[in-house]
Structure formats: structure tokens, C-alpha cells
Amino acid sequence: DNAYESGGYNESAVSSLLPVEVGNATGGTTNIVLTIDISGSAEEGLSTQKAIALNVLDQLGDRNRVGVVAFTGEAFRIADVQRLEGNREVLADRIRRLETGRGTDIAVGLLGANDLLGQRQGTIILLSDGLDDVDRPAAVASQFGGQGTRVISVGAGDRVNEGLLRTIARESGGSYFAADETNRLRLLFGGASRQFEGENLTIVNRGTFITSGVTLTADPGQANRVAMKPGADFQVATPDGTPAIASWRFGLGRVVSVTSYAEDGTLGGLLQPPDSLVVTKSVNYAVGDPSRGRTGVLDPGPVRVGRRTTVVYRGEDPPEVENVSFRRVGDERFQGEFTPREAGYGSIENATYAANYPVEYGRLGVSTGLSGLVTATGGQFFQPDEGERIAELARQQATRVRSVRDTWGWVALLGAVLLFAAEIIARRVQVYRGRTSLESGLP
Incomplete structure (x- = not known):
């Protein structure tokens, strides 16, 4: 309680280092372009994608400026970027009227969204099944990231290539959300009109070094009044959507802000397992990325039979792997795709993966x-x-329970034992008397 707004951070040199704005809990205005895949690959699930697009629109706060682009093999301008307050229903109606087209080119859709943004910095929310080649979309996303425009990809459709959508998000510095995770967009863009409501601390993006493999159960109960700065990574939120953990790159280093605390001024439950892992990983991230010097194939993530999966190789030269063709996407960084044909464990170079059954099998019951x-x-x-x-x-x-019934059988048993003992004693007495008579010579 002596940090951030209470510690006067906003009036010090520390303020410029932080990934959050101190003393501002409502956030600002963001330029957003919803980019919706209406291609032939998404034809069967277009109604689903429209529903997801409308759901995404509903998560965005009124202060944002929102435009809409649809794409197939070319991009279509559906609505210019405009303040969402007062225009929400107009945008929703145009999304409902979308019809499917032919061809799939995600790169074209991204470029169309960027054209709609113009000279403004902003965020592109891509809604697609990801059924496209990875090369061009990844390259375009990487270019956008260098310009300060990030892509948030949302998996929409019956069959989703999560690997490609995650790659697009990662290359631009954005995040990936599954269709049932769109409520987390309120954490990023909800503002005062669309506040997030949760029970405990909520992980905003599970695809980062800080949050991967982390389980959160604690709610410290208090949080400083802060808002995310543009370009920062929203890692963990409080139950009301306030940033609890945020990070970003500053110059050649990294900065992590932990703004949630308990009534006693400590981190409370964040210091106890399993929540303490997020604190450990936050410190490790700020000190330096432990995987920076790692070479070889990195973890390919979720793998399913019959679904194309993206793998990343870090090293000077790509390896020669059967059925995987790597291409350079950065300095000492290569990407490739493979499609497992059977369930079970497999490996690519030094990385082991587990291929799950086809997603269609889950519908058979x-x-x-x-x-x-x-x-x-x-x-x-x-x-x-x-x-x-x-x-x-x-x-x-x-635990075995055995019922014991009360009985008087033990009395009869005891009587029989006593009778048997008495008979033995009587016989011994008779033998003794007979032996005594013989020794005395009496008749």
C-alpha cells in the first residue's frame, strides 16, 4: 500500500519504466479492427463465426473505436473505424449480414485491416479457423509487430488450426484466445462499460512465459489503481479486471509489475503453492528469458492426429527432419509444420510430443x-x-464394514470346556487312587 499511486510513482522517473499507468483504473481508447474470415473453408461454420464475432463485439467497451473487415481471397471493408458508443448495433447488423465467399488468404485479411487503421496504431482482432499456409500471415504479423500493431487471434469454426493462429499472435506480440475465452477481451478492452467479473485472479493470456503452466487459486483482495499501457502484456487480472501482473520490454531489458496485494501489505496467497509459481516465473522473466540460449526444436504445444501443427526450431541452421520443412522466420529462428497420422508419443529432434486422437472423435460420445x-x-x-x-x-x-451379531453361544462353549476339564481331573484322581492302593498292599 506504499507503492504505485500511494507511493507517488506517477510523479517519479519510475513511472516511465512501468508497463502500467499509475492512478488510472479505467484505461483509454483503442483503435480496433475486427477481421472476420468468411472464406470457403469457414462456410459450414459461418453462422458460428458470426456468433463469435458478435460476442467479441459485446466484450469491447464503449470508449473504443472499432471497424470491421471481412476477407476471403480478398479483403472487404465492412465498416470504418468509429467510436463504438452509439454505433454498436450498426456494426452488429453488418456482421449479421455477412455471406461466405471463395478462397482463404489470412495475410490479405490482415493487410486489409491494417489499411483500415491507416496511420493510427491499434489492434487487429482476427477471427478465423486458421486453415491457411503459415508463411505469409506470419510474415505480415511480424511486420505489424514491428510497427506497434498487434494481432489478437480468436479460433472460430468447427476445425481450427490453433498452431497457425498462435504463430500469428506471437509474431505480432499479441495473444490467442479460443472461442470460449472471448470474455477475457473485457480485460483488455472492456473499460468501464464492459467490466470483467471473476472469482479469483484470472490469467489473461496462457501463451506467455510468465503464465504457461500456472494455476491460480488466490485472491489477495487488494490492487493498486493502474491501467495497461499500449504495447504492454496483460498477464493476470484481479476479479474486477484490474491488472494484477503486467509486463513489457523496456529498452534492452524487461519489467514486470505486480500490483495486487493482501490487506497486510504482502502478496498474500501469491506466495503459497500453486500460485507462487507465477511469482517465480515473473522474476525469471525480468532477470532474463531462460530459453534465450536454448537451441533445437521448442515445445510444439497441443498436437492432434490429422491436424497441422507448427513447430519452432532455434539454431544457426535448420535440421533435416522427415516430413517437416523448416523456413527461416528470424535470426536463428525457423518454423515448420507437420501432421501426425496416429495417436501416441512422438519426437522431432530433441522435442517429445503427445498426439491426441482426432477432434472429431470427441463428438461420438x-x-x-x-x-x-x-x-x-x-x-x-x-x-x-x-x-x-x-x-x-x-x-x-x-473400508470394509462387518456386522457382528450379539449371541450367547460363548456360554455353551465355555461350559463344554469346563466339563471337559472336570472330566480330565476326575480321571486323574481315579488313576492316582488306584496306584496308591497297589503300593500299600490293601485289598
């Missing part, structure tokens, strides 16, 4: 044969999120 087997053996079905029920059943199965 549970096999009836499995249902019969479970029923016949007296088992039960559980959902993936029912871990507590599984643990409870295991405890019940491990």
Missing part, C-alpha cells in the same frame, strides 16, 4: 460397449471434473 462393461462389473461412470466423487468411492471400497 462414450462407447456402448464400455457402458455395458461398467454396468456388468458393478462400476460407475464419472465426469472429468468429479475427482472428489472418485476419491470418496475409493475410500468406501477400501
Whole structure:
């Protein structure tokens, strides 16, 4: 509580180093172009993509300026960049009227969005299934990143090439969101009119070094009044959408701001596992990227059978790998694609991946044969999120309860034992008396 606005950071030289603006919790105005894929590859899912586009539009705050571009093999200007307040329904109506076309060229769509921005810096929100070659879109996105325009890609459609969409976002310094994660756009562009509401700390972008592999359960409860600066990376948000952790590159270095804290002035639950990992990774990021000197094939990410996956190789020269053709995308950086044909573990150079079954299989449901087997053996079905029920059943199965009925049978048993003992004693007495008579000579 002695930092940021309470510590007078906005009046010091520290302010220019930070990825957040101190004392401003509402944020500013952003120029945004919604870029919607209406190509032939998306024809079957166009209604889905329209719904996602309308959902994205609903996440954007009134203070933003928004335009719309649609694309197939060419780009179409649907609406000029304009203040969203008062024009939201007009833009929504134009999105609803979109019709499908022929061809797919994501690079053309991105260039059309950039033309719509003109000389203004801004953000392009790309809604596409990503079914296109990666070379040109990645190159265009990299060019935009150098100009200060980032691309946020949203996977939309029945079949989504997440690898390409993640590459586009990464090359421009943006983020990738799945279709069911669009509510996180409120964290970036919601402002006062579209505030985010959550329960605990929320990871905004899971594709960064700081947030990858992190699970957050804590809510420290307090946060400084700050807003994201243009070009900064929004990593973690508080339940009301205020930046909790933000980062950016400043000169040749990196800066991370942690603005959330507990009532006692400490980081509270952020210092306890599993949340403490995000603090550790934030420090590591600021000190230096641990993977900077790493060479070889980097982690290819999620892999599915029959789906093209992008891999990145870092080194002076690309490796020769069967069925993977690498191309240079930067200094000592190469990209390639491969499509696994069967489920299971595989490897590319020094990187191991696990290929999951085709996404279409998930729609078939549970096999009836499995249902019969479970029923016949007296088992039960559980959902993936029912871990507590599984643990409870295991405890019940491990504990055997045996009922003991009260009975008087022990009395009869005790009597029989006593009778047997008495008979033995009587026989011993008789034997003893007979032996005594013989020794004395008495008749």
C-alpha cells in the first residue's frame, strides 16, 4: 500500500519504466479492427463465426473505436473505424449480414485491416479457423509487430488450426484466445462499460512465459489503481479486471509489475503453492528469458492426429527432419509444420510430443460397449471434473464394514470346556487312587 499511486510513482522517473499507468483504473481508447474470415473453408461454420464475432463485439467497451473487415481471397471493408458508443448495433447488423465467399488468404485479411487503421496504431482482432499456409500471415504479423500493431487471434469454426493462429499472435506480440475465452477481451478492452467479473485472479493470456503452466487459486483482495499501457502484456487480472501482473520490454531489458496485494501489505496467497509459481516465473522473466540460449526444436504445444501443427526450431541452421520443412522466420529462428497420422508419443529432434486422437472423435460420445462393461462389473461412470466423487468411492471400497451379531453361544462353549476339564481331573484322581492302593498292599 506504499507503492504505485500511494507511493507517488506517477510523479517519479519510475513511472516511465512501468508497463502500467499509475492512478488510472479505467484505461483509454483503442483503435480496433475486427477481421472476420468468411472464406470457403469457414462456410459450414459461418453462422458460428458470426456468433463469435458478435460476442467479441459485446466484450469491447464503449470508449473504443472499432471497424470491421471481412476477407476471403480478398479483403472487404465492412465498416470504418468509429467510436463504438452509439454505433454498436450498426456494426452488429453488418456482421449479421455477412455471406461466405471463395478462397482463404489470412495475410490479405490482415493487410486489409491494417489499411483500415491507416496511420493510427491499434489492434487487429482476427477471427478465423486458421486453415491457411503459415508463411505469409506470419510474415505480415511480424511486420505489424514491428510497427506497434498487434494481432489478437480468436479460433472460430468447427476445425481450427490453433498452431497457425498462435504463430500469428506471437509474431505480432499479441495473444490467442479460443472461442470460449472471448470474455477475457473485457480485460483488455472492456473499460468501464464492459467490466470483467471473476472469482479469483484470472490469467489473461496462457501463451506467455510468465503464465504457461500456472494455476491460480488466490485472491489477495487488494490492487493498486493502474491501467495497461499500449504495447504492454496483460498477464493476470484481479476479479474486477484490474491488472494484477503486467509486463513489457523496456529498452534492452524487461519489467514486470505486480500490483495486487493482501490487506497486510504482502502478496498474500501469491506466495503459497500453486500460485507462487507465477511469482517465480515473473522474476525469471525480468532477470532474463531462460530459453534465450536454448537451441533445437521448442515445445510444439497441443498436437492432434490429422491436424497441422507448427513447430519452432532455434539454431544457426535448420535440421533435416522427415516430413517437416523448416523456413527461416528470424535470426536463428525457423518454423515448420507437420501432421501426425496416429495417436501416441512422438519426437522431432530433441522435442517429445503427445498426439491426441482426432477432434472429431470427441463428438461420438462414450462407447456402448464400455457402458455395458461398467454396468456388468458393478462400476460407475464419472465426469472429468468429479475427482472428489472418485476419491470418496475409493475410500468406501477400501473400508470394509462387518456386522457382528450379539449371541450367547460363548456360554455353551465355555461350559463344554469346563466339563471337559472336570472330566480330565476326575480321571486323574481315579488313576492316582488306584496306584496308591497297589503300593500299600490293601485289598
